[in-house]
Amino acid sequence: MKISKKQVKHMAELAKLELSDEEIEKRAKEFSDILGYIEKLDKVEVSDVEPMTGGTDLVNKYREDKVTREQGEAVRKKFVSLAPEHSDEFIETISPLADKSANN
Amino acid sequence: MDILNLTIKELHEKLVNKEISATELADFYLSRIKDYDGEIKSYLNVTGDMARETAKKIDESPPSPEATEGRQDASALAGIPGSIKDVIVTKGVTSTGGSKILENYIPPYDATVIKKLKESGYILLGKNNCDEFAQGSSTENSGYGLTKNPWDLSHVPGGSSGGSAAAVAAGLAHFSLGTDTGGSVRQPAALCGVVGLKPTYGRVSRYGLMAMASSLDQCGILARRVDDVEQVLRVIECEDSLDATSSTRPSKFKAFDLAGSLQGIKVGVPKEYFTKGLDKQVEQIIKKSIDQLAELGAEIREVSLPNFEYALATYYIIMPAEVSSNMARYDSIRYGVSKAQSSKSKDQNLEDLYRLNRSEFLGDEVKRRIMLGTYVLSAGYYDEYYGKAQKVRRLIRNDFAKVFEEVDVIAGPVTPTPAFKLGEKTDDPLAMYLEDIYTVPVNLAGLPAISVPAGFKTQKRSRKELAEFRGREKTLTKPNTILPVGLHLIGNWWEDYKLFEVARLFEAATQVYKVKCEI
Numbered sequence: 114m115k116i117s118k119k120q121v122k123h124m125a126e127l128a129k130l131e132l133s134d135e136e137i138e139k140r141a142k143e144f145s146d147i148l149g150y151i152e153k154l155d156k157v158e159v160s161d162v163e164p165m166t167g168g169t170d171l172v173n174k175y176r177e178d179k180v181t182r183e184q185g186e187a188v189r190k191k192f193v194s195l196a197p198e199h200s201d202e203f204i205e206t207i208s209p210l211a212d213k214s215a216n217n
Numbered sequence: 218m219d220i221l222n223l224t225i226k227e228l229h230e231k232l233v234n235k236e237i238s239a240t241e242l243a244d245f246y247l248s249r250i251k252d253y254d255g256e257i258k259s260y261l262n263v264t265g266d267m268a269r270e271t272a273k274k275i276d277e278s279p280p281s282p283e284a285t286e287g288r289q290d291a292s293a294l295a296g297i298p299g300s301i302k303d304v305i306v307t308k309g310v311t312s313t314g315g316s317k318i319l320e321n322y323i324p325p326y327d328a329t330v331i332k333k334l335k336e337s338g339y340i341l342l343g344k345n346n347c348d349e350f351a352q353g354s355s356t357e358n359s360g361y362g363l364t365k366n367p368w369d370l371s372h373v374p375g376g377s378s379g380g381s382a383a384a385v386a387a388g389l390a391h392f393s394l395g396t397d398t399g400g401s402v403r404q405p406a407a408l409c410g411v412v413g414l415k416p417t418y419g420r421v422s423r424y425g426l427m428a429m430a431s432s433l434d435q436c437g438i439l440a441r442r443v444d445d446v447e448q449v450l451r452v453i454e455c456e457d458s459l460d461a462t463s464s465t466r467p468s469k470f471k472a473f474d475l476a477g478s479l480q481g482i483k484v485g486v487p488k489e490y491f492t493k494g495l496d497k498q499v500e501q502i503i504k505k506s507i508d509q510l511a512e513l514g515a516e517i518r519e520v521s522l523p524n525f526e527y528a529l530a531t532y533y534i535i536m537p538a539e540v541s542s543n544m545a546r547y548d549s550i551r552y553g554v555s556k557a558q559s560s561k562s563k564d565q566n567l568e569d570l571y572r573l574n575r576s577e578f579l580g581d582e583v584k585r586r587i588m589l590g591t592y593v594l595s596a597g598y599y600d601e602y603y604g605k606a607q608k609v610r611r612l613i614r615n616d617f618a619k620v621f622e623e624v625d626v627i628a629g630p631v632t633p634t635p636a637f638k639l640g641e642k643t644d645d646p647l648a649m650y651l652e653d654i655y656t657v658p659v660n661l662a663g664l665p666a667i668s669v670p671a672g673f674k675t676q677k678r679s680r681k682e683l684a685e686f687r688g689r690e691k692t693l694t695k696p697n698t699i700l701p702v703g704l705h706l707i708g709n710w711w712e713d714y715k716l717f718e719v720a721r722l723f724e725a726a727t728q729v730y731k732v733k734c735e736i
Binding site: 120121124125127128129130131132136140143144146147148150151153154156157159162163164165166167168169171174176191192195196197198204206207208209 | 322323325418419431432433458461462464524526527529530531533534541549550551552553554555565566567568570571572573575576579581584585587588589591592595602604605606607608609610611612614646647650661663
């Protein structure tokens with residue numbers, strides 16, 4: 114299975130990664146090998162098989178809708194302080210609604 | 218006192234009888250780490266002060282004598298020094314996940330397994346090196362450098378829990394917690410000659426484990442003896458409301474005692490296991506181990522896992538798909554490090570920020586898996602890859618269910634080869650992935666499995682190597698390399714304790730654990 118450099122660029126775009134030309138070329142070869150190996154599965158007959166969607170057969174495991182963990186100002190401060198950029202109150206980042214020109 | 222050769226139970230008795238103090242025990246391990254870890258590099262972070270502080274508190278109010286007997290007592294691990302793989306969050310102690318993107322991350326909370334260990338009074342020695350976000354089979358993908366196999370420093374310790382395995386093998390921790398998604402506890406355990414368990418999926422809470430592939434991940438345990446792994450499992454297993462996939466079963470624990478013999482136990486050996494990729498010496502050791510099980514009274518039966526050859530391909534679709542989803546959280550916004558100053562960026566939008574930080578701080582293997590995962594989940598390919606893989610996963614699971622109608626445990630190799638050389642497989646991702654053929658089916662099905670030391674592969678060192686290693690450490694200058702080989706035992710769902718009994722009897726009969734690596 115041959116993966117093209119164009120396909121690798123598309124995969125990188127979906128994954129929000131930026132690759133150098135050298136990396137793109139390397140990945141194209143590696144993905145061709147790996148997806149080539151995965152082609153084995155073409156031989157498996159699965160027409161009446163129920164997919165296995167998780168690691169367990171548990172369904173809808175609920176708990177009581179009660180607050181049981183610490184809350185309040187101290188907790189908020191604790192989590193906000195982990196962010197690379199933050200004010201006293203908020204985690205800060207670029208607006209998702211802004212385009213490049215709007216940042217001026 | 219030969220601390221390295223005592224089990225947790227024996228150490229507990231000595232602590233209770235005041236033959237040793239928790240402080241002396243902590244100091245014993247901390248000074249060994251200082252003396253030997255410079256070369257091995259199994260630790261990313263050694264928490265010496267914290268360890269001594271906890272030990273002091275334990276000495277001031279020592280554990281009760283009944284703790285390890287009852288096995289449910291909260292003080293069963295009191296004073297016992299352990300280490301934790303860096304993908305498991307430890308409150309107040311930097312947890313990087315082996316990644317540069319979390320270089321400065323100090324978790325504000327403990328994983329549930331850590332909470333359970335703390336309640337039992339364990340001593341945290343430090344955080345172990347691992348492949349970045351648990352993705353790899355050699356620990357060569359760590360953002361912080363590699364860990365070496367204590368049996369031969371020119372070889373890998375395995376991965377992704379390579380730091381944990383190396384620490385336990387070299388006597389730098391009494392036990393360690395790792396994670397196992399496709400073999401990441403069992404494979405390094407086998408390559409480093411220690412015991413490694415992956416419990417039944419859902420037995421141990423995943424809350425606080427940096428998620429890799431959520432339907433496959435389980436916290437696992439490494440130690441030098443089967444008893445010790447079992448002891449730690451008793452402490453950490455639980456139903457957890459913070460993990461929707463954790464089960465109610467652990468509270469229904471019932472001891473399993475085979476009274477010293479495997480009489481009545483049926484061991485299945487899948488005929489598909491003995492393929493041409495399996496190293497000849499490893500094959501011999503595994504066959505000899507199976508004979509040993511027969512000598513202990515077990516009935517050996519040939520069984521079949523017809524879809525075994527498809528398991529690795531299935532895993533390398535499902536796992537990257539889940540990885541691509543789980544790695545999306547590393548956006549350098551809520552935690553971790555960031556390259557950009559968003560408030561000062563005039564030419565960037567939010568997506569640029571993601572791209573910039575993820576590309577800068579995530580390693581090659583993680584990027585590889587994210588991209589593969591994104592591809593198999595993308596429009597036009599979902600049904601062909603991911604949809605199909607989910608169905609083949611069901612077939613693989615059904616194969617096991619059928620076999621377990623006839624046998625109690627399945628036996629075979631953990632890996633096709635013992636430890637390979639550092640750098641040997643880094644240029645060929647597919648070759649690296651093929652190391653996992655025996656371990657991944659277990660994660661796909663959610664079964665419990667354990668690796669137990671079974672023997673050693675010996676190989677004459679080449680003249681070139683002898684010349685290269687002249688004047689180096691003992692393990693490198695010996696004329697023969699000696700590399701551990703593990704026996705893989707797979708149990709039926711929820712029969713972790715039956716598995717321990719079989720492993721324990723094998724361990725007692727073969728005594729492979731008595732051979733120590735000379736570091």
